[in-house]
Structures are given as structure tokens and as C-alpha cells.
Amino acid sequence: xxxxxxxxxxxxxxxxxxxxxxxxxxxxxxxxxxxxxxxxxxxxxxxxxxxxxxxxxxxxxxxxxxxxxxxxxxxxxxxxxxxxxxxxxxxxxxxxxxxxxxxxxxxxxxxxxxxxxxxxxxxxxxxxxxxxxxxxxxxxxxxxxxxxxxxxxxxxxxxxxxxxxxxxxxxxxxxxxxxxxxxxxxxxxxxxxxxxxxxxxxxxxxxxxxxxxxxxxxxxxxxxxxxxxxxxxxxxxxxxxxxxxxxxxxxxxxxxxxxxxxxxxxxxxxxxxxxxxxxxxxxxxxxxxxxxxxxxxxxxxxxxxxxxxxxxxxxxxxxxxxxxxxxxxxxxxxxxxxxxxxxxxxxxxxxxxxxxxxxxxxxxxxxxxxxxxxxxxxxxxxxxxxxxxxxxxxxxxxxxxxxxxxxxxxxxxxxxxxxxxxxxx
Numbered sequence: 266x267x268x269x270x271x272x273x274x275x276x277x278x279x280x281x282x283x284x285x286x287x288x289x290x291x292x293x294x295x296x297x298x299x300x301x302x303x304x305x306x307x308x309x310x311x312x313x314x315x316x317x318x319x320x321x322x323x324x325x326x327x328x329x330x331x332x333x334x335x336x337x338x339x340x341x342x343x344x345x346x347x348x349x350x351x352x353x354x355x356x357x358x359x360x361x362x363x364x365x366x367x368x369x370x371x372x373x374x375x376x377x378x379x380x381x382x383x384x385x386x387x388x389x390x391x392x393x394x395x396x397x398x399x400x401x402x403x404x405x406x407x408x409x410x411x412x413x414x415x416x417x418x419x420x421x422x423x424x425x426x427x428x429x430x431x432x433x434x435x436x437x438x439x440x441x442x443x444x445x446x447x448x449x450x451x452x453x454x455x456x457x458x459x460x461x462x463x464x465x466x467x468x469x470x471x472x473x474x475x476x477x478x479x480x481x482x483x484x485x486x487x488x489x490x491x492x493x494x495x496x497x498x499x500x501x502x503x504x505x506x507x508x509x510x511x512x513x514x515x516x517x518x519x520x521x522x523x524x525x526x527x528x529x530x531x532x533x534x535x536x537x538x539x540x541x542x543x544x545x546x547x548x549x550x551x552x553x554x555x556x557x558x559x560x561x562x563x564x565x566x567x568x569x570x571x572x573x574x575x576x577x578x579x580x581x582x583x584x585x586x587x588x589x590x591x592x593x594x595x596x597x598x599x600x601x602x603x604x605x606x607x608x609x610x611x612x613x614x615x616x617x618x619x620x621x622x623x624x625x626x627x628x629x630x631x632x633x634x635x636x637x638x639x640x641x642x643x644x645x646x647x648x649x650x651x652x653x654x655x656x657x658x659x660x661x662x663x664x665x666x667x668x669x670x671x672x673x674x675x676x677x678x679x680x681x682x683x684x685x686x687x688x689x690x
Contacts, residue, residue: 301347304330322347329354343367350376351395363387374398374418386410394418397453402436404454409441420453420474435476435502443467449495451475456482464489471495476502478509478528487514496521500551503528509555511539523549530555530579535564548572555579566591578602583629587615587636594618601625601649611636618642625649625676633663641669649676 301322321344330353345365349372356377362368363384370393379400385391386407394408397418404419420435435455444466451470454460455477462485464473470493478486478501490496496518503509508529511517514537521543526534530552534540547568552561557580565574572594583605589612596618600609607629619640624630624647631654637643646667648659656675659667667673675684 320345322349324349325351325353328352346370348372352376358382358385360384366390369393371395381405381408383407389413392416396436397421404436404438406439406441408439409443409446412446415447416450417448417454418450418452420476435474452500456486458482458485461485461489465492468492469495472498474498474500474502474525477504478502479504479507480510483510484513487511490514490518491516493518494520498523500525501527510534511537514539517543519543519546521546523547525551525553526555527551527553528555530557532557532559535561540564544568545570549574551575551577552579553577556581558582560585562587562591569593571595573597575599576601576603581605583607585609587611589614591615597621599623599625600627603627604629606630609634611639613639616640621645621647623647623649624651626651627655628652631655632658633666638666638669643669644671646670646673647676648674651675 300319301324302320303324304327323345324347344367346367347370348365348368349370351372351374353376355373356379358373358378358381360382362371362382365388367390368388369390371388371391372393372395374395375398377400378396379402381394381396381401381404383405385394385405389411391411391414393416394411394414395416395418398421399419400421401419408414408417435453438454438457438460440457440459442463443460444463446467447469448467449469450472451467452472452474454475456475458481460475461482464470464486465488467489473493473496490499491514497520499518499521501509508531509526510531511534512531517539519542524543524547535557544567548570550565550568550571550573552575554577555561556578560582561580562585565571566588569592571592574592574595574597576599578601580603585600585603585606585608587610592615595616598616598619598621600606601624604626606627609630611634613636615636617640620642622640622643622645624634626649630651633655648656659673672685677684
């Protein structure tokens with residue numbers, strides 16, 4: 266938004282008491298009569314929010330603020346619906362938050378809190394709890410009493426420099442009646458056998474991300490997944506030393522569009538009934554640490570609607586082949602941590618819509634993928650931690666084969682720097 270348009274929008278919003286913004290440069294008011302307040306810079310001069318009887322939504326955008334806003338008085342908290350504290354430096358969520366009995370949205374993403382208070386079970390109108398990317402490791406026992414919660418986002422994805430995902434960590438869940446909640450999103454939780462069974466009652470789920478899945482869970486887990494007819498996004502993280510197996514999943518969700526499988530994968534999964542049914546509908550597929558022994562890309566060839574493929578530590582073979590006509594809608598391809606791959610071959614007329622290609626940590630790959638010159642739609646090539654011989658070739662004898670690519674970038678994570686090898690003016 267242009268600065269002038271932004272200032273005009275803020276002015277009209279404040280005049281209509283739709284919303285107000287506050288920063289250090291603005292004078293503090295005795296009472297904020299707006300229904301929505303956005304704090305961009307906190308100040309000691311800022312009046313306590315206990316005077317804001319009309320407040321419905323509070324957004325705290327000052328990442329340096331470590332104090333919890335004083336919204337827990339009866340006058341203020343009576344009608345507050347939204348409390349967004351994303352990125353704030355708060356470490357504790359006080360018990361007094363339970364007085365916000367009309368709260369529907371609690372946003373704590375990327376804060377420094379370590380636990381949710383037990384009194385959160387009193388917020389019976391909560392619909393969204395976002396503790397994703399916090400230090401919370403266990404959900405409180407009373408969370409299953411919040412029957413109206415639709416979206417529960419937790420856990421932490423360990424993402425090192427330049428966005429290369431390496432490992433996920435979920436949070437522990439308490440025992441309770443999970444099936445009686447109105448959940449549509451359940452993200453970043455560690456499963457137990459009790460929770461696996463109750464997943465079968467969560468028929469409204471659209472997004473499910475679970476970790477610590479063990480071999481013993483698969484029969485019950487497959488039965489539960491079969492009941493989720495609205496499921497669109499599924500992420501499964503296997504426990505250490507266990508495999509992901511969909512052999513018993515005979516009735517997979519018909520609306521599944523995004524699938525992420527993290528952990529060892531049985532080779533038979535790629536040929537399973539599950540993949541045969543959902544394959545043509547998948548738009549994004551992520552395989553992390555699968556360690557497949559046979560080239561799985563032939564199994565991907567029938568995924569005609571796939572747009573994004575992330576393939577990280579998923580193959581222990583030496584060669585990768587993309588045949589002509591494969592993956593016609595694929596626009597993003599990430600291949601990394603394939604320590605044995607010596608050659609990548611792309612035949613003419615394969616992945617014809619590819620626009621973004623990332624290669625990282627392929628120590629045995631000495632030259633640019635054979636046939637990369639055929640990828641006329643490719644606009645960005647990102648290289649991360651590639652070895653010297655490969656980089657010398659890209660800037661030397663292989664340069665002519667990649668000159669049609671608009672931007673070629675190299676990231677050196679050990680030195681924490683980016684090098685733009687060449688790009689269009």
C-alpha cells in the first residue's frame with residue numbers, strides 16, 4: 266500500500282472508530298474508543314488498556330515489548346474477541362487471561378512463552394489457539410474442555426538459513442475427549458494411541474500435522490484418516506526407527522491436496538492404493554528423510570496436478586531421471602541432501618512449467634543437471650552448499666546451459682552469505 270493511501274486509510278478508520286494505531290511518535294490518549302487497536306511501538310506513556318471498554322481486537326506488533334498488555338480487567342475483557350501478540354517478547358501468559366471470557370482468537374506465534382496456563386480451560390469461546398514456533402512443549406490438561414476450538418496450531422519447525430527445512434518437533438497432548446471438539450486444524454502435536462483412536466471422530470478436519478507416529482499406530486491411524494472426508498493437508502512425522510506405511514489405508518481422503526511425509530518410508534508406499542487414489546489430486550508433495558532405495562520419480566509421473574515437489578534426504582540411489590511428459594504442472598522443485606546422487610537427467614519436454622529449482626547438499630553431483638537447457642520456463646535456480654567442482658562448472662563450462670535462467674543464486678550456509686552468480690538486468 267502506498268504511504269499516502271495508508272495514511273488516508275488510517276485517518277478514515279480512526280474517524281469512524283473502526284481501528285486505531287499507536288506508536289511512540291503519537292500522543293497517548295485517555296481512552297481509546299475504537300473497536301480495534303494496533304500497537305506498533307510500545308511506550309511507557311501508553312495508557313493502560315483497562316480504559317478501553319469498546320475494544321474488540323488488540324494487535325501487538327512491537328517485537329521488543331516483553332510485557333503482557335493489561336486487558337484482563339472486567340471492563341476491558343468483557344468484549345475482547347481477538348488478542349494477537351505474534352513476535353512479542355513475552356515469556357509468560359498470565360493466569361488472568363482467563364478473564365477474557367469472550368476471547369475467540371489467541372495468537373502467540375513466535376513469542377517466548379514456554380507453557381499455557383491451566384486457567385485457559387475457562388476460555389470456552391476460543392476458536393483459534395496459535396502457539397506455533399513458541400517454546401511450548403506440552404499442552405495443558407484442560408485444553409480438551411474447549412469444545413469450540415476449530416484451529417489449534419502448535420509445534421516448531423527447525424528451519425535453518427535460507428528456508429531449508431530439516432526437522433520438525435511437536436508438542437505433547439493430554440488425555441481427554443479430543444473427538445468432541447470442533448477441530449478443523451490440528452497442527453504440530455505428538456500422537457499417542459489414545460489420540461490416534463480419537464482422530465477418527467474428528468471428521469471436520471481440513472489440516473492435520475502429527476508427529477512421533479510409530480508402527481503400532483498405523484492400523485488405527487489408517488482407520489481414522491478414512492473418516493476425514495474434508496482433509497486437504499496431511500503431514501505425518503515418523504518416530505525414530507519407525508516407518509510410514511499406508512498399506513492399510515483403503516479409503517483415503519478424496520480431497521487431499523498437500524501431503525508431507527517425514528521419516529523412513531516403505532518402498533511399497535509409492536505403489537500403494539493410497540497413492541493411486543490421491544495422486545492425481547495432489548498439488549504439493551514433500552518427502553523428508555524417506556531414504557528410498559529405488560528411484561521414486563517414476564511413481565511421481567502420474568501426479569498430473571502436482572505443482573510443488575520437495576525431495577529432501579528421500580533417496581539413497583545414484584541417479585535421478587525425469588522422462589519426457591512427466592509432471593506437466595510442476596512449477597517448484599526442491600532436491601536436497603541426496604548424498605549418493607551422481608547424475609540428474611531431464612529429458613526434453615519434461616517438467617515444462619518448472620519455474621523454480623533448488624539444489625542443496627548433493628556432494629556427488631559434479632555438473633549441472635543434464636537437460637537443464639530444455640527447461641525454458643525456469644526463472645530461478647537456487648544452489649545451497651554445493652561442492653566446489655559443481656560450482657566451478659556452473660561458472661565455467663556449464664554456464665552456457667544455464668544462461669537462459671533469469672536468476673542463479675548460491676547460498677553458503679557456513680559463511681551465512683548469498684552470492685548472485687548472474688541475473689538479468
